[in-house]
Amino acid sequence: xxxHRKPLSTKKPPVASNNHTIIEYWxxxxxxxxxxxxxxxxxxxxxxxxxxxxxxxxxxxAYYGSEKLGxxxxxxxxxxxxxxxxxxxxxxxxxxxLGNDEQSRYxxxxxxxxxxxxxILDYIEQAGRTNGWK
Numbered sequence: 768x769x770x771h772r773k774p775l776s777t778k779k780p781p782v783a784s785n786n787h788t789i790i791e792y793w794x795x796x797x798x799x800x801x802x803x804x805x806x807x808x809x810x811x812x813x814x815x816x817x818x819x820x821x822x823x824x825x826x827x828x829a830y831y832g833s834e835k836l837g838x839x840x841x842x843x844x845x846x847x848x849x850x851x852x853x854x855x856x857x858x859x860x861x862x863x864x865l866g867n868d869e870q871s872r873y874x875x876x877x878x879x880x881x882x883x884x885x886x887i888l889d890y891i892e893q894a895g896r897t898n899g900w901k
Contacts (some may be wrong), residue, residue: 780838780900781823781830787814793824798844806844808879809851813840816888817895832899839899840891841871848877853890855897863890 794806813831814820823830823838832838841852856863856872863872874887881887 781825783821783823783832783834785821787820787822789824790822790829793827793829797824797827799846802844802847802849805849805876805879805882806842808882809842809849809876812882812888813842813891816891831894833895836895836897837899837901839894839897848875850875851887851890853894853897854899855894856890858897859890859893861886 790810794803794810798806810829817831817833819833821832821834823832828844829842830838831840831842839854841850841854843850843852850865850873852866852871852873853859853863854871856866857868857870859872863874865874866872874890876882876887
């Protein structure tokens with residue numbers, strides 16, 4: 768018998784905060800020092816691009832969203848890279864290149880220089896206009 772995957776919506780979404788200090792604490796204490804500059808640059812790109820954000824940390828990942836749209840970006844830090852997950856990225860035009868989920872798509876970032884890509888900014892801006900995980 769085939770086992771069906773539970774949809775993301777069966778998990779409880781993170782608890783929202785309007786205070787960015789929870790993200791700052793995670794960046795300073797919850798991730799490897801070598802990837803911190805990349806994570807800080809991604810965070811700045813997100814916070815500079817989308818107004819009125821809400822923040823959360825859950826499952827050792829940062830979440831960005833809004834009261835109206837829900838959670839639309841998940842930021843995961845690994846030893847040498849970061850994944851910027853667009854929770855409704857499958858609806859973007861063009862779609863982020865990685866992932867095969869019907870809803871979420873992501874990009875992998877290894878260096879700060881990779882963030883100078885207009886396509887990444889476009890994905891972030893699209894995320895700020897797209898309904899996310901509620």
